[in-house]
Amino acid sequence: LFPDQIKKFIEIFSKLPSIGPRQATRLAFYFISIGKNNLEEISNAVENLKNIQICSNCFFIHSNQDNLCNICSDKNRRKDLVMIVEKETDLISVERTKKFNGRDLVLGEMAKGGILDSVQKLRIGQLKNFIQKTCPEPAKGTHGAAEEIIIATNLTTYGDLNALVIRKELSDFSKKFSRLGRGIPTGGEIEFADEETLEQAIERRS
Numbered sequence: 476l477f478p479d480q481i482k483k484f485i486e487i488f489s490k491l492p493s494i495g496p497r498q499a500t501r502l503a504f505y506f507i508s509i510g511k512n513n514l515e516e517i518s519n520a521v522e523n524l525k526n527i528q529i530c531s532n533c534f535f536i537h538s539n540q541d542n543l544c545n546i547c548s549d550k551n552r553r554k555d556l557v558m559i560v561e562k563e564t565d566l567i568s569v570e571r572t573k574k575f576n577g578r579d580l581v582l583g584e585m586a587k588g589g590i591l592d593s594v595q596k597l598r599i600g601q602l603k604n605f606i607q608k609t610c611p612e613p614a615k616g617t618h619g620a621a622e623e624i625i626i627a628t629n630l631t632t633y634g635d636l637n638a639l640v641i642r643k644e645l646s647d648f649s650k651k652f653s654r655l656g657r658g659i660p661t662g663g664e665i666e667f668a669d670e671e672t673l674e675q676a677i678e679r680r681s
């Protein structure tokens with residue numbers, strides 16, 4: 476019934492988050508209906524995402540010439556204060572509050588059993604290197620340590636469990652560990668907290 480182009484489109488778009496075959500089919504007909512110019516604009520917008528890169532330090536996205544994102548190349552931000560988030564969108568929510576002036580690590584979403592996969596271990600390794608290189612040694616330490624690492628996983632049972640795993644992994648690399656303050660509603664997901672709530676959660680971290 477469908478030409479091959481539409482079949483291919485449905486096959487690819489059905490795999491996208493929160494889109495199934497039915498939505499993909501509707502989207503295909505919508506795209507066909509909007510005309511070539513509008514369609515070209517959409518396909519360019521997708522195409523241009525190819526130029527987005529991942530920061531070699533914190534693994535957030537950027538489109539700069541060097542390998543660092545805007546946060547990591549900002550000299551005014553503290554290097555001894557680190558916030559670890561699971562998703563890029565969590566980082567964006569935190570940045571919107573303008574209440575955090577440290578650096579970040581985007582870890583990637585953790586499995587629900589509090590286990591770090593190989594990519595996450597690599598990212599934590601990169602953070603350890605960064606801390607060793609940029610933070611001074613504490614009195615009794617053998618290598619540099621951050622002043623504080625905020626583990627901003629979601630405030631859910633799994634998020635708490637994941638935070639414990641991350642903290643254990645980094646125990647020698649910070650003088651203090653904290654979590655965002657309670658009060659983030661709807662299942663404790665950082666991404667969905669409104670700005671004011673998140674601001675307070677950052678200020679009331681403990």
Ligand SMILES: [Zn+2]
Binds near residue numbers: 531532535544
């Ligand atoms: Zn970065």
